Amino acid sequence: MEIKVFILLSLSLGLILGIVESFEYDEEELKSEEGVQGLYERWRNHHNVEEVSQDEKCHRFNVFKSNVEHVHKTNKMNKPYKLKLNKFATLTNHEFSNTYASSKIKHFQKLQGIEKSNSSSFMYENVSNLPPAIDWRTRNAVTPAKDQLRCGACWAFSTVVAVEGINAIRTGELVSLSEQQLIDCETETNNGCSGGIMEPAFVFLATHGGLATEENYPYTGRRGLCDPSKIVKKTIKINGFEDVPELNEEAIMKAVANQPVSAAIEANGHDFQFYSSGVFNGKCGVDVNHGVAIVGYGVTPEGIKYWIVKNSWGPEWGEDGFVRVLRGGTNVMGMCGINVLTCYPVKTSTSNIPSNHEL
Ligand SMILES: *[C@@H]1O[C@H](CO)[C@@H](O)[C@H](O)[C@H]1NC(C)=O
Ligand SMILES: *[C@@H]1O[C@H](CO)[C@@H](O)[C@H](O)[C@H]1NC(C)=O
Secondary structure (H helix, E strand, O other): OHHHHHHHHHHHHHHHHHHHOOOOOOHHHHHOHHHHHHHHHHHHHHOOOOOOOHHHHHHHHHHHHHHHHHHHHHHHOOOOEEEOOOOOOOOOHHHHHHHHOOOOHHHHHHHOOOOOOOOOOOOOOOOOOOOOOEEHHHHOOOOOOOEOOOOEOHHHHHHHHHHHHHHHHHHOOOOOEOHHHHHHHOOOOOOOOEOOOHHHHHHHHHHOOOEEEOOOOOOOOOOOOOOHHHOOOOEEOOOEEEEOOOOOHHHHHHHHOOOOEEEEEOOOOHHHHOEEEEEEOOOOOOOOOEEEEEEEEEEOOOOOEEEEEEOOEOOOOOEOOEEEEEOOOOOOOOHHHOOOOOEEEEOOOOOOOOOHHHO
16 A cells, blocks of 8 residues: 555656656757757757767758757747657658558558458447546546557557556556557557557457556567466456447547547647647648547637547657647548547456356
8 A cells, every 4th residue: 555655656756757857948049050959969868869970960960950940930830739849859750750650550451351340339329418528547547658669559559548448447446558468469460560450459358368467568669479478367358349430529529438449540740740738730631540549538728629649659748648639620530530440448347357157
């Protein structure tokens, strides 16, 4: 008990310090080449960037400089969101896009011939009286944002957020769960660090004994061999999954009002790369290429509706690793395609102990 309280305290202290330590720049620094050079050195120190060759450093400086200009220019505009110089500040948008948002989820789905959950059932279809806002983070159903590192396994992170959520809701216990197990073991339809989708991952968990904890099967950021010895003791069981009816914002709200939901977005835009805070309504298409999860929704005091989306680019990106994405826009596909592919795990039991016939 005391140990738990202590860990919680140090975690929240860490989060507070994290906010204080976020990287800021002064407008003065942008007024001269020397100023930007100084800013670059400061940014490198802040992010503990390894030493590189002089040529590479020079090239990276030019990319950095152009990104600084983009961030600064955008922040001067009257947009409902702000950008910041985060850890992606020396990546061109092309490089960023290739590494962090290249799952081409729809395309992948077609290639693999993956079908939607064939049941027409949507367990939340008759939900009424939707709350005006819900945030599963405040209901102890969402772990702090994780970091996929340079591994394109967003699909595993998206899957895990939804399983962590429904497990916390059903059992009352929030446990951080293993993306690595999915990367190493669900290799039939998904592609480890080279992309994948969430539906087959749910099917895999429902049919292969469940999901290990993060502690027992920790993240390495690389695809490895499936290690059954790590999928022991505590595993989290689910029964299956359901798709939310496609392109139906109200249906997504019904689902999100009941549990965190896996989703996909087009995440490779230049503004999305540097998103810092606010409601994102920047330039993006609907060709979804990145798995995320919707963990709530709400409305700003100014009346702007948003989804609360958990990303997997670490806590430094966005609002402690989360992003608020415009909800209720004019595009039926949703902002950045967020209405295109939403699904969630079904878990009926309030415990994770298999019943006798499952043993
Ligand atoms: C989906 O449902 C239809 C009609 O019930 C059935 O004919 C078809 O085989 C099902 N497909 C899958 C993949 O279960
Ligand atoms: C929703 O209500 C309709 C009409 O009462 C019923 O036929 C349907 O089974 C309900 N759906 C669910 C998921 O409970």
